[in-house]
Amino acid sequence: MENKIICQSCGMPLDTEAVKGTEKNGLKSNEYCKYCYEDGTFKNPKMNLEDMENNVKNQMKKLELHEYAIQKAVNILPALKRWKSN
Structure with missing residues (x-):
């Protein structure tokens, strides 16, 4: 399996x-997307993990992705760098 960034x-x-x-x-960030991070700071610095989980669910539902894929995406969030220390 390819290791995606x-x-x-x-x-x-x-x-x-x-x-x-x-x-x-x-320079472009190799850690964060343009929806989360701009000019060296988070676009929504007060966002917590629960807010991000809801945001990811909503965005993926708009794309009409399968519920399994949505749940899989939400399940990885706590392991990501931004949320590990929380």
């Missing part, structure tokens, strides 16, 4: 430069 906040695949967030110096 995913956003360490929401779990979205970082498979193109276009979806990567940016650091303060303008």
